[in-house]
Amino acid sequence: MMDLSLADTTRMLVDGFGAMGALAVALVLWRRARRSTVQNVLLVVFGLSGLFYLCRTLSMATGIGAFGALTLVLACALPTAALLLSEILLRRHAPLWVKIIIGGGTILGILAALLAGSGIEPAFSLAIYVPCALLIVLGFIVFRRRESLSPMENSTLNAYARALLATGLLALTDFHIGSPIGLSALGMLGLAYAAAAGANAPKGWLDTIKELSLTFLTAILLAGALMLLDRPETWLEAGSVLAVTIAALLALSVLLRLRSGGNDQQRRLFDQALANADTTSLSGFIADAARVAPLEGLILTEGHDLSDYDPALLPAAFEGKPVVHLSSLWEDHPLADAREQLRDLLLRHNSTHAILIGDRPVRIGLVALGGSALLDEDERAMALFQKTAALLAARETGDIA
Numbered sequence: 001m002m003d004l005s006l007a008d009t010t011r012m013l014v015d016g017f018g019a020m021g022a023l024a025v026a027l028v029l030w031r032r033a034r035r036s037t038v039q040n041v042l043l044v045v046f047g048l049s050g051l052f053y054l055c056r057t058l059s060m061a062t063g064i065g066a067f068g069a070l071t072l073v074l075a076c077a078l079p080t081a082a083l084l085l086s087e088i089l090l091r092r093h094a095p096l097w098v099k100i101i102i103g104g105g106t107i108l109g110i111l112a113a114l115l116a117g118s119g120i121e122p123a124f125s126l127a128i129y130v131p132c133a134l135l136i137v138l139g140f141i142v143f144r145r146r147e148s149l150s151p152m153e154n155s156t157l158n159a160y161a162r163a164l165l166a167t168g169l170l171a172l173t174d175f176h177i178g179s180p181i182g183l184s185a186l187g188m189l190g191l192a193y194a195a196a197a198g199a200n201a202p203k204g205w206l207d208t209i210k211e212l213s214l215t216f217l218t219a220i221l222l223a224g225a226l227m228l229l230d231r232p233e234t235w236l237e238a239g240s241v242l243a244v245t246i247a248a249l250l251a252l253s254v255l256l257r258l259r260s261g262g263n264d265q266q267r268r269l270f271d272q273a274l275a276n277a278d279t280t281s282l283s284g285f286i287a288d289a290a291r292v293a294p295l296e297g298l299i300l301t302e303g304h305d306l307s308d309y310d311p312a313l314l315p316a317a318f319e320g321k322p323v324v325h326l327s328s329l330w331e332d333h334p335l336a337d338a339r340e341q342l343r344d345l346l347l348r349h350n351s352t353h354a355i356l357i358g359d360r361p362v363r364i365g366l367v368a369l370g371g372s373a374l375l376d377e378d379e380r381a382m383a384l385f386q387k388t389a390a391l392l393a394a395r396e397t398g399d400i401a
Contacts, residue, residue: 010240011182017247018185021192021254023050036327076109079133131171151297156370163190189250196257294378315359317342322386358393
């Protein structure tokens with residue numbers, strides 16, 4: 001290992017944990033047999049991010065110039081990947097000037113990185129455009145048309161926006177602005193945390209602070225204990241211990257979320273909402289269940305809403321499944337006509353999931369979820385909701401007593 005300063009060693013360790021969190025999200029997405037368009041872009045974003053922090057760690061640890069050049073190439077590509085993700089989540093294109101700035105900066109940055117070769121430190125100053133570009137993408141997300149998106153999509157975008165703000169500001173520390181220690185990987189771990197949470201991501205700053213407070217409190221206590229064992233001589237040493245401890249626990253939080261499939265507390269809230277929901281009528285049950293994730297903002301389509309569709313084809317598109325994801329309806333299939341109708345219904349209402357509540361008459365619930373690394377838990381929750389909703393619909397039509 002190269003002879004590194006304390007600040008560089010700390011950044012190397014923090015980057016290592018950042019790479020662990022980002023690559024863990026990318027690996028979970030890679031192993032999914034079926035991915036939506038959003039998840040494909042998430043795979044690219046977290047794959048690039050994880051490789052960036054991994055290469056920067058290896059560059060500092062080994063001093064090999066190739067890792068340094070690759071670090072710069074990946075750094076310059078990150079804002080373009082973030083812009084692509086934001087466009088897909090917002091379902092609209094960014095202004096042309098934003099595309100020119102970010103796309104042009106990416107091309108110029110990659111050329112500079114390749115020309116610089118192993119001279120990573122002189123060339124890295126050119127990458128100051130990266131945090132600036134990330135903040136431009138953040139502005140594109142913040143000033144979005146919220147009324148055109150579902151509550152769950154807005155919630156997910158808010159979670160990404162908070163993490164992106166933290167990443168952009170912390171990226172300034174990589175250029176020794178505001179801190180001698182580069183801490184941008186902490187912001188990336190926040191993005192990974194939001195992606196792993198999906199529909200269960202904290203809805204506001206206060207919720208985020210509450211949810212991560214245990215992680216930060218544990219990090220402070222653990223760092224304090226380590227410093228008692230070996231008292232730091234300077235504030236930089238104390239800050240280094242705290243930064244590495246926070247990065248390690250954030251990476252652990254991401255891994256635990258990915259392992260458990262989301263947030264246990266939010267799942268309990270969903271189970272509680274179903275248990276306490278009004279079961280005297282279908283409308284009352286849907287109104288109560290749709291107050292919590294992942295059903296927040298659910299749209300019930302029936303009657304006149306479905307007048308443009310064949311009442312026999314729509315239920316057939318479900319093929320006996322209670323929940324269907326939009327991404328599964330594009331493949332060639334013997335039921336192509338039925339799939340086309342259900343796909344059109346989902347696209348018309350800007351939704352990602354369809355829930356078959358009844359087929360006589362046809363009643364379909366539509367849900368729009370934002371970008372998430374894990375959809376399995378959300379789809380299981382929708383299937384659980386569908387069982388009760390279908391029974392209530394059958395009871396209202398007299399199919400069961």
